[in-house]
Amino acid sequence: MTADTSVFQRRRPLTEAELSTIPWLHLLLPVERQRAVDDLKISSTNPGEFVCRTGRAVTYWFGVVDGLLKMSTDSAEGQTMTFTGVPPGGWFGEGTALKREVYRYNIQALRKSMVAGLHVETFHWLLDHSIGFNRFVMNQLNERLAQFIAAREIDRMNNPDLRVARSLAALFNAVLYPGVGEVLRITQQELAYLVGLSRQRVNEALTALQDQGIIAVEYGGLRVMDLARLRSGDFVKKNGL
Secondary structure (H helix, E strand, O other): OOOOHHHHHOOEOOOHHHHOOOOOHHHOOHHHHHHHHHHOEEEEEOOOOEEEOOOOEOOEEEEEEEOOEEEEEEOOOOOEEEEEEEOOOOEEOHHHHHHOOEOOOEEEEOOOEEEEEEEHHHHHHHHHHOHHHHHHHHHHHHHHHHHHHHHHHHHOOOOHHHHHHHHHHHHOOOOOOOOOOOEEOOOHHHHHHHHOOOHHHHHHHHHHHHHOOOEEEEOOEEEEOOHHHHHHOHHHHHHOO
16 A cells, blocks of 8 residues: 555544445445445544655555545655645545556645555456446546646636635535535634645735625635635635735
8 A cells, every 4th residue: 555554554444424425436336336345444644644655556446435635746956846735525536546657746744634545456457357447437537637726827827816716615626525515624724734835825825805895704614605706816816815
């Protein structure tokens, strides 16, 4: 397993409640589902622990049952570039698992999280036997491509409010992260890590977005009131934020 040894040692089978949060299980036929359930394991990760590390061979396909992870890479100059966050319901690394390659990014827990893993051999067995699973993975890859194109655009944005808005919108992707719903449990500091801005600047951006009625800041999280505007960024042009 590519996770830190301590994470690997804490693994266990999933409970029925935890299995019910996995978005692709209901797409499988009974024999396929049983094969997956028998193989699935879950483990707790503490803040700062790695689930995947750059350069390590893939052995599992991972998904977040609870918590928040970040996907990042380190440049040759030692700078960290964060691609995206991975909130509840998100499964990641299917491209690496498909090609049986080494990871080209790090996956690290921003808070205490519960991460499930499906062994890469079972992942490929499902690809060979399940139409439903194939469709799920195909949709994942399609959405992931759009996500990373958007991430490149975000990196080039000079407007901090727009950077925060687009980064938040990416976390409310119902296809990639069906466990989020309308409320994302995230702190301003966690969002600052994902966006690459200071906590103070993120706070200013969230206040501006709330003043426009696009989001509502709640205790322990954020509620999206207008996802279309959050994605489009037209509020920046109209209001000069």
